[in-house]
Every structure is written in C-alpha cells, then in structure tokens.
Amino acid sequence: MNIVETKDVTKVYHQGKVEVQALAGISVSIAKGDFAALAGPSGSGKTTLLNLIGGLDNPSAGTITLDGETITGLSQSRLATMRLNKIGFVFQAYNIIPVLSAQENVEYVMLMQGVPAKERAERARTILDEVGLSGMYTRRPAELSGGQQQRVAVARAIVSRPAIVLADEPTANLDSKTGQGLLEMMAEMNKKHGVTFIFSTHDHMVMDYAGRIIYLKDGLVVSDESK
Amino acid sequence: MYLQLSWRNIWRNPKRTLIILTAVVIGAWAMLLFGALSRGMMESMLSNSLNTLTGHIQIQKPEYRDDRVVENRINNPAPLEAVLKKNLPAGSRWTLRIEVGGVASNARNSEGITIVGIDPNREPGISFYGDTLTQGRLLAPKEGHGIIIGKALADAFETRLGRKLVLMTQGSDKETQSRAFKIRGIYRAELEATEKQYVFISLTAAQKLLGIKGGVTSACIKVPDVNRVEHMVQTIGPNLPKDLVALPWTKLLPLLNGYLGMFDSFMLLWYVVVFTAMAFGLVNTMLMAVLERTREFGLLKALGMKPVHIVGGVLTECVMLLAVGLGVGNLLGFASVYALSGGIDLSFLSQGSEFFGMGHIIVPVLTLKDIIYANAVILVLGQLVCLYPALKAGRITPVRAMTH
Numbered sequence: 001m002n003i004v005e006t007k008d009v010t011k012v013y014h015q016g017k018v019e020v021q022a023l024a025g026i027s028v029s030i031a032k033g034d035f036a037a038l039a040g041p042s043g044s045g046k047t048t049l050l051n052l053i054g055g056l057d058n059p060s061a062g063t064i065t066l067d068g069e070t071i072t073g074l075s076q077s078r079l080a081t082m083r084l085n086k087i088g089f090v091f092q093a094y095n096i097i098p099v100l101s102a103q104e105n106v107e108y109v110m111l112m113q114g115v116p117a118k119e120r121a122e123r124a125r126t127i128l129d130e131v132g133l134s135g136m137y138t139r140r141p142a143e144l145s146g147g148q149q150q151r152v153a154v155a156r157a158i159v160s161r162p163a164i165v166l167a168d169e170p171t172a173n174l175d176s177k178t179g180q181g182l183l184e185m186m187a188e189m190n191k192k193h194g195v196t197f198i199f200s201t202h203d204h205m206v207m208d209y210a211g212r213i214i215y216l217k218d219g220l221v222v223s224d225e226s227k
Numbered sequence: 228m229y230l231q232l233s234w235r236n237i238w239r240n241p242k243r244t245l246i247i248l249t250a251v252v253i254g255a256w257a258m259l260l261f262g263a264l265s266r267g268m269m270e271s272m273l274s275n276s277l278n279t280l281t282g283h284i285q286i287q288k289p290e291y292r293d294d295r296v297v298e299n300r301i302n303n304p305a306p307l308e309a310v311l312k313k314n315l316p317a318g319s320r321w322t323l324r325i326e327v328g329g330v331a332s333n334a335r336n337s338e339g340i341t342i343v344g345i346d347p348n349r350e351p352g353i354s355f356y357g358d359t360l361t362q363g364r365l366l367a368p369k370e371g372h373g374i375i376i377g378k379a380l381a382d383a384f385e386t387r388l389g390r391k392l393v394l395m396t397q398g399s400d401k402e403t404q405s406r407a408f409k410i411r412g413i414y415r416a417e418l419e420a421t422e423k424q425y426v427f428i429s430l431t432a433a434q435k436l437l438g439i440k441g442g443v444t445s446a447c448i449k450v451p452d453v454n455r456v457e458h459m460v461q462t463i464g465p466n467l468p469k470d471l472v473a474l475p476w477t478k479l480l481p482l483l484n485g486y487l488g489m490f491d492s493f494m495l496l497w498y499v500v501v502f503t504a505m506a507f508g509l510v511n512t513m514l515m516a517v518l519e520r521t522r523e524f525g526l527l528k529a530l531g532m533k534p535v536h537i538v539g540g541v542l543t544e545c546v547m548l549l550a551v552g553l554g555v556g557n558l559l560g561f562a563s564v565y566a567l568s569g570g571i572d573l574s575f576l577s578q579g580s581e582f583f584g585m586g587h588i589i590v591p592v593l594t595l596k597d598i599i600y601a602n603a604v605i606l607v608l609g610q611l612v613c614l615y616p617a618l619k620a621g622r623i624t625p626v627r628a629m630t631h
Contacts, residue, residue, distance in 0.1 A: 080531050083531040091529075
C-alpha cells in the first residue's frame with residue numbers, strides 16, 4: 001500500500017519577473033514502511049518535494065495523495081489538521097521550542113491533538129527513553145547537544161503516531177558520529193514502529209542507511225533504486 | 228501548557244520585557260494618580276461651589292435667578308416653609324435667606340459685596356457659615372447690628388472685630404438704604420474671593436435694611452443624598468406656590484455642571500493619550516518578539532498549529548504582559564493615592580486654583596469607575612494594538628520561516 005503518491009507534480013517559483021522551475025513533473029510512490037531518501041545536488045528539488053508532500057507548500061500543477069487523501073488544493077486549516085495527525089517533521093535545524101523542556105517539546109504535538117495530560121506524559125517519556133534520552137526529560141534545548149536536540153525532534157515526530165515522518169537533511173548540522181547514531185535510531189524506529197520515513201539529503205551516510213534512494217536532478221527524478 | 232509557554236516566552240528576553248513592563252506600570256500609575264488628582268480637583272470645585280451658598284436645591288421666584296434684587300423676593304414664605312417641612316426626607320436641612328448685592332464701606336475703603344441675611348439657627352451645615360469662623364462669634368437669632376465678614380475683606384478694609392462697617396443697598400422702596408453694623412466675627416473660606424464677596428447679617432436685620440416685613444429671596448436646601456436631588460425637585464416642585472420654582476444645583480451652576488458632564492470624557496481622553504504613548508513601546512516589543520521567533524512560528528505551523536492559535540498565543544503573551552504591568556501599576560497608584568490622602572497643598576498656586584473654584588488643598592479621589600476605566604483602556608486597547616504583531620505571526624508560512 002502506498003502512503004504517498006505524487007503525479008506530475010511541478011513547482012514554479014516567481015522571483016520578480018524570473019520564473020524558477022523547482023520541480024518539472026515528478027511522479028513517485030512511497031510505500032508504507034519505506035525508509036526512503038530523496039537525494040541529489042543542491043537545487044535539485046529535494047526540499048521542495050518534501051515540503052509539497054508535507055503540505056507546507058502547494059504544487060503549481062499535479063496531485064499529491066497522502067494516506068489515501070488528495071491534499072492538493074486543501075485549505076490551510078485542513079492542511080494544518082492533516083499535518084498534525086498524519087505527518088511528523090524533522091528539520092535540519094531549529095527543530096524544538098527553546099523555552100520548553102525535552103518532554104514538553106515531545107508532548108506539545110499531543111497537546112494540540114487533545115491527548116489527555118497523563119497519557120501525554122507517559123508516551124513522551126517512553127519515546128524519549130527509546131531515542132536514548134532517559135533522564136533528560138526536564139532539560140531545555142540549551143542544555144542538550146545538537147544530536148540530542150535532533151533526537152528530541154525525532155521523538156516528537158514519532159510520538160504523535162503519524163503516517164509518515166519527513167526529515168529534511170536531519171544530519172546536516174551534526175558531526176558524522178552523532179549523525180550515524182541518529183540514523184541508527186531512526187532506522188530502529190522504522191523497524192520497531194513501522195513508521196515510514198522520507199529524507200531529503202546529499203549525505204552519503206544517510207543514503208547508505210536508506211532502503212530506497214530517489215535521485216533528483218533539475219526537478220526531475222533521474223533514478224529510483226531500492227536496496 | 229499553553230499558558231506556561233506564553234509565560235516563558237515573555238521572559239525570553241528579560242531586559243526587553245522589563246522595559247515594556249516599566250512602560251505599562253508607569254502608564255497605569257499615571258492614569259490612576261493623575262486621574263485621582265483630577266477627580267479630587269473636580270470634587271473640590273463642586274464641594275466649594277455647593278458649600279458657598281448654592282446648596283443642593285434653591286427655591287425662589289423665577290425672575291430672581293436672572294435679577295437678584297429685592298423686588299423679586301418671596302413676600303410670604305410661610306406656605307413654602309410648610310411644603311418643605313412636609314416633603315423633605317429625614318436628614319435634610321433647609322433655611323431661608325435674603326441675598327442681594329450692596330456696598331460695604333468704612334473710613335478706609337468701600338467695595339461691592341453680597342449681603343446675605345441668614346437664620347443663624349438654620350444656616351450652619353448648609354453653607355460654610357458656622358464652620359469657618361476664626362475670630363469672634365456667630366450671629367445670634369434676630370441680632371440687629373452684628374455682621375460676620377471674611378478675612379480678606381477685613382484685611383482690605385484694615386478693620387477688625389468690634390469695628391463698624393456700613394452696608395448700603397437698594398431697599399424695597401427703590402431708595403438707597405444704609406445701616407451700620409458691628410463686626411462680630413471673621414471667617415476664613417477656601418477661596419479668597421468668597422471672603423471678599425459675602426457678608427452675613429441676620430435675616431431680621433436684612434429685612435429691616437431692605438424695608439421688607441417677613442420677606443426672603445430664597446430657600447436653600449441640602450438633602451442627605453446628592454444623587455437624589457433631581458428626584459427631590461420633582462417631589463417638591465408640584466407642591467410649591469405657583470409663583471415659585473425649585474432649582475437643582477445643576478441649573479444654578481450650569482457652567483460647573485457642564486464641566487462635570489465632560490469630566491468623564493476628559494478622563495477617558497487622558498487615559499487614551501497615556502495609552503497611546505505606551506502603545507508604541509508595546510507594539511514595538513511584541514513585533515520584535517514575533518520577528519525573532521519567525522522560525523519557531525513556522526515550526527509550529529508545520530507541526531499542525533492553526534494560524535488562529537498562533538494569533539491567540541501572541542495575544543495571550545500580550546495579556547500577560549499587560550496584566551503584570553497593570554497589577555504593579557495599580558498597586559503603585561493605590562500607594563501614591565494613599566500617601567497623598569492628606570491632600571496636596573496648592574497654596575503657592577492659590578490665585579490660579581481659585582480661578583477654577585478649587586480649594587488650596589487637593590485630596591486625590593480614586594473611584595471604582597476610574598480604576599475600571601483605566602484598566603479597561605490598557606487591557607482592551609492593548610489587545611487591539613497587539614493584534615498587529617499577532618496577525619503577522621499568524622501569517623508566517625513554514626516554508627518562508629525555514630528560509631528566514
């Protein structure tokens with residue numbers, strides 16, 4: 001079963017009078033449980049595609065289906081609800097809210113979902129334990145390393161039980177050892193919870209961990225390989 | 228957790244928060260203190276005016292209001308007295324008076340004054356007569372030649388207790404009448420102009436001076452509750468002899484009444500002016516706080532937070548800032564008013580303050596209405612000006628925020 005399907009998706013940005021074609025007609029399908037990487041050089045359209053799949057932006061043309069629902073053309077409010085319930089995000093940087101502790105950051109999405117306080121706390125602590133942050137529940141982001149902050153972001157992305165987790169260059173700001181640890185942890189989450197992951201990356205280490213690599217160039221898919 | 232997040236957000240930059248809190252505190256304090264002083268001045272003006280002979284209600288002939296001469300007198304006040312005895316509520320005070328213009332003179336000076344013939348038993352408690360005597364004694368009932376004058380008049384005439392003063396006025400026969408009186412008492416009033424204006428003689432002496440038997444020019448009434456004056460006028464009016472009217476102080480002092488009518492508007496205007504100065508700081512601070520957190524708002528939107536909740540979050544932070552500032556500002560305002568509850572001596576401005584009919588001592592008066600107005604202006608308008616940065620935060624898109 002496909003969790004994501006894009007059909008002839010294009011995206012054109014207007015910068016003054018200049019038109020920049022970020023995506024030139026992309027049709028891909030991501031199956032449930034995939035651990036896939038969108039690879040390619042800078043400007044190839046990886047992040048743009050990830051943003052469109054995540055409902056953060058609208059395509060210029062084409063359709064995107066997420067978990068059986070066509071998200072193209074949905075209102076901002078519907079897209080927000082869809083993101084809240086179906087998507088977990090891990091960004092390259094600035095992933096967590098600085099004034100909240102690790103546990104509070106993880107709880108925040110569940111709070112928006114209306115999960116009761118007691119259940120929120122239990123689920124947040126369990127997932128923080130799983131990502132290797134036992135005993136760091138009350139630490140604020142400033143008291144955590146970059147790798148630990150990304151782990152909190154992964155925990156927050158998974159805890160809401162989304163259909164898919166979208167990670168935009170999650171290891172870009174980490175040293176290789178920390179990045180590897182984060183990837184191992186995400187691979188484990190993929191296996192253990194069956195969560196679908198899509199990364200955008202040009203980091204070869206990430207590609208080594210990916211079960212499928214979709215290579216983009218100039219806004220087009222140039223290769224799609226499964227290991 | 229939402230409230231906790233808002234509270235922590237406002238303390239992200241403590242220095243900036245403290246600066247804007249200081250602005251709100253000073254604004255709230257200034258609104259309350261200067262509002263209380265203004266209301267104190269206004270009440271001082273009202274109190275002085277009512278206590279200087281106006282009272283709450285006066286009953287007189289309609290013509291007397293425009294032409295205060297003896298011809299417009301009430302010849303037979305007995306039916307009027309009967310109405311007052313029957314209709315006034317318990318605790319009310321009333322008296323009959325003769326009040327006409329005249330000239331006072333002695334060997335050194337002569338000045339235009341107002342001759343007030345009073346019932347020495349009834350007058351105290353209705354006007355300032357009785358409470359303000361500083362030298363000598365009050366008039367005895369039916370005293371024929373005693374007079375009470377103000378300190379300023381005594382100084383101007385270089386006279387003192389026991390000396391003679393000649394009063395001259397137009398009698399009922401339209402001839403000039405004069406009579407010598409002996410100064411029995413000297414009073415001090417709030418305003419020097421009052422001391423120079425009014426001299427008191429007994430009603431009997433005034434009737435003799437004017438050549439009228441039993442006549443008076445007006446009745447003056449003070450009721451226990453100043454807010455029920457209009458009601459009392461409605462009650463008394465229909466029962467009065469046909470040629471008399473009951474006038475509330477609002478009609479007797481139209482200028483003051485007009486000023487009082489505008490006073491609440493002035494206060495509101497003052498609050499808005501203070502708030503406007505504060506609003507620039509507030510909106511600037513909130514805008515900076517929003518712009519600094521552009522990426523964070525983008526993240527929250529990406530996570531599924533709806534714009535309306537982001538707007539609500541920023542407004543909550545604004546309310547918290549305002550609430551803390553108002554709390555401290557109110558406490559400071561109350562403390563300042565309490566510290567000044569003994570009054571502020573404005574003697575050094577006495578001539579200026581007298582021009583407005585105020586006393587030398589201004590006691591700040593803080594009313595619940597003024598407290599609510601001041602706080603409501605800051606809270607409601609504060610929310611309105613915070614809407615701008617809040618809406619700006621609500622419009623941030625995740626994609627733009629991430630590239631910020």
